[in-house]
Amino acid sequence: MPNSTHSPSGETEQRRILFTGGGSAGHVTVNAALIPPLLAQGWKVSYIGSKNGIEKQLISRLDGVDYYGISTGKLRRYIDLENVKDPFRVVKGVFQAYRLIRGLKPDVLFSKGGFVSVPVVIGAWLNRVPVIIHESDLTPGLANRIAGPFAKRICVTFAETAKQMKDGKSIHVGPIIRSELRKGSAWKGLQRCKFTPGKPVLLIMGGSLGSQRINQAIRRNVAALSKTYQIIHICGKGELDESLKGVSGYRQYEYIHDELPDALACTDLVISRAGSNSIFEFLALRKPMLLIPLSKQASRGDQILNAESFRQAGYCEVLQEEELTDDALMAALSKVFRNRDAIKTQMQQRGQADAIGRVMSLIEETAR
Known part of the structure; x- marks a missing residue:
């Protein structure tokens, strides 16, 4: 898989990928599985998450990844005064993500979901950076439902999910397992x-x-x-x-x-x-x-x-x-x-599909 492109001047430019996702370990592990092979192939990897979420803790354990924290809201299923403040945090996060992405100039954004991903996906879309979303569960979560219209492709783990989604963006890649x-x-x-x-x-x-x-x-x-x-x-x-x-x-x-x-x-x-x-x-x-x-x-x-x-x-x-x-x-x-x-x-009886290989090919295709 190529890891660089040629600029108009003929110089080789390093491919850049931005990741987002957080709130729980489940919104990070897929990203953590993809990052090492991308680094090995020469990609420049950056990550945008919340300032103090579990994603910062988990991603900081990986060498070669630049981490950036932004303001973010939280999805609560109960009445709380913080629910009134969260829309303003999300708007602030969109502006922060937009500025970061404008400077990072990634070729593609890969989003695992969680509420921190929403402002990042919107920030990428505003910068005309193609977006790939990954949905692990059988039915999409709220963050991915919000982000879906801004994405070029949506990777899903369950075959049933791809059958339910009629948007033409969904592709069944199977489970991504940390090697x-x-x-x-x-x-x-x-x-x-x-x-x-x-x-x-x-x-x-x-x-x-x-x-x-x-x-x-x-x-x-x-x-x-x-x-x-x-x-x-x-x-x-x-x-x-x-x-x-x-x-x-x-x-x-x-x-x-x-x-x-x-x-x-x-x-x-x-x-x-x-x-x-x-x-x-x-x-x-x-x-x-x-x-x-x-x-x-x-x-x-x-x-x-x-x-x-x-x-x-x-x-x-x-x-x-x-x-x-x-x-x-x-x-x-x-x-x-x-x-x-x-x-x-x-x-x-279940086969072991190469989901990581499928997603990396999709990343390359989308970045191109």
């Missing part, structure tokens, strides 16, 4: 957690922001779960339980970065929310899942649709948050454990 996740060592994962080989490992992940409902349910049942499993509990920032430190066979973390590939490599079963990026990564790694999607009261219902699609495909069991009791949790997890071999067989 480093496939390089984990089960032995290193067990050693780091001081676990015993041979006893199943259960990984609990409530999303980058954690889940108090899931955390509380797991902790109430640690003793019972520990009879069958060794437990890695990723509980979210500020959600560690000091009273459980030192419990044999139970390890809790706010968030796992570099050690995640090893932790996943030694994992046998997963309890998780149903964010698209995470569950497709578990699918790619053949990890049977119990999914507990965010309720409609706390979200737009996208995780419920994601989880149901996976359940119908035979990749998981689903427990709705409204039905999350101790007995229901233990029963649903036992069902996943009993059927784990059948679930893995079903997962193996």
